[in-house]
Amino acid sequence: MRIGFFVNSIEAETATFTTTGLAFAAVVRGHDVCYVTPDDFVLRPDDRLFVKRRVPPSKRFRKAESLHSALQAEAEVEVVDVTELDVIFLRNDPSLDAADRPWAANVGAMFGRLAAERGVIVINDPGGLALAQNKLYFQDFPRAVRPETLISKSIEEIRDFVDAHSDGVILKPLQGSGGKHVFKIGTPEEANLNQIFEAVSGEGYLIAQSYLPAATQGDIRLFLMNGRPLEKEGVYAAMRRVPAKGEVRSNIHASGTAARVDITPQILEIAEMVRPKLIEDGMFLVGLDIVGDKILEINVFTPGGLGSMHELYKVDFAAAVIEAIERKITQRTVYDGRIGNSVLATL
Structure with a gap:
């Protein structure tokens, strides 16, 4: 199996990231791995999709840290037709690119869709990821599993929402991840609410969720x-x-x-x-x-x-994930293109 991991950047990857663990598990199971970033796609005039991939050296790695070091220092760069890959695993965080490289935030979903159309298994499905570019996606799930939530850019609406929740409210950006700019507000009279609102609202809409003790x-x-x-x-x-x-x-x-x-x-x-x-x-x-x-x-x-x-x-658990992807390769052969990527992604 030839599997490409799509990430925000090579430099930002660490040895402890789950993506590194998944790549290591794939190598241990005898698969070829490479890394791809938002800079690396080329759609040529003949409608062929190419990708620049970083390939770690072919050698036995005994731990994920060694694979990560080799990726950073020894990887070879190749430009290949995207169909040279069996799987592209989209593992980028769009929120990390939203401020400095907004063009890069949606590249995985955009070019992932093109790769899927050319027979590559793309996970998670790029069509689904396009719907999930911010936390508003969460509101499409059953109400029973969601805390009571307000989404607004109005500080007056937020004050009223805080006032209605005696246990307090969690305030965070609609677009974001990793716990950045997450605040607990106890009452609408908190002295620093205005400063928090100004800091977080600069990133767009805000989510206020009822605090769960x-x-x-x-x-x-x-x-x-x-x-x-x-x-x-x-x-x-x-x-x-x-x-x-x-x-x-x-x-x-x-x-x-x-x-x-x-x-x-x-x-x-x-x-x-x-x-x-x-x-x-x-x-x-x-x-x-x-x-x-x-x-x-x-x-x-x-x-x-x-x-x-x-x-x-x-x-x-990383090995279990790679085993599941292996089964998708078999299923793709069995179904011979008769099912779409979104079905195959969770089959």
Whole structure:
């Protein structure tokens, strides 16, 4: 299998990223991997789609860190017809490019669609990802799994919303990820509300969500694959992300810590409620952030944490993901182009 990982940039990748873990798992299983960035597509006059890919050297890597180092220092650059790839795994975060390189934010979905039309398996499905360019996508899921939410650019609307929620409100940008510019507002009279509003509203529309008191214990990151909880060796790919003292965000890179978690029937029920929409949109690998009986976010672009889960449970979930992609290659052959990419992405 020849699999390309589409990322924001080569330089920004780290050895601990889930993408690196997935690439390493693919190499261990004998597959050829490469990396592609938003700069790297070429649609030629004859309508052939080419891609510039970075290929790590062909040698045995014993750990993900070695693969990452080789990618950064020793990768060969090749320009090939996109059909030279069997799979393109879209793993970029559009919000990271929105400010400085807005042209790059949607490149994965745009050229991913063209690659899929030429027979490449593209995951997550680019048509679904095009619908999910910001957190407004979350509002398409069942109301029962969503905290009460206001989306607005009006500070008056936000003040009224805060006033109606005695436990407080979480305020964050509609476009964004990774816990950037996330604030907890207790009352509409908070002295710094105006400053927070000015800082966050510069990024566009704001989301105000009712604060869930259970969030003090952190949230649960649960991976879904092909619409169902990712499970291997009887263990779910999940962890509790515990925020640092005095911190609202539970993101690991924001000093949150990872802990084991038991997946209850209630959590599985929540996952089942969002499954139909994820399947419809061709979302192969997804991360749910759950607090209590609500989902705070659905990460369909770059869900992370498989490395932390590997350390917690000594289970290689990344290998399970690559195995699932291998099965898609077989299914593509069986169906011989009779099903579209969005179906194949979650089959």
